[in-house]
Amino acid sequence: MTFAIADEEENEDLFNEFGFDESSEEINVGIIGPKDRKYPMEPMEEFESDEVEKFLRSFMKGVFHYTINYRSFTG
Helix, strand or coil: CCCCCCCCCCCHHHHHHCCHHHCCCCECCEEECHHHCEEECCCECCCCHHHHHHHHHHHHHCCCEECCCCEECCC
16 A cells, blocks of 8 residues: 655645545545545544544455545445
8 A cells, every 4th residue: 555645735636536625624534446436534633543544444344435425435
């Protein structure tokens, strides 16, 4: 698995593809999965490593929840 930290302004298109353009939170985490599908985690105000770990473990197990507007992930 590859991780990247990106600036919102420099990566605006990708940020929007995840649906983060509607987020007012400081921390936005997402996974680009097979077939270039985007899986955003629920945005958070402060970094919480336990929540990120839970998100990653759920993704690896294939536990997904889809919404109408964008793909979101629950675990």
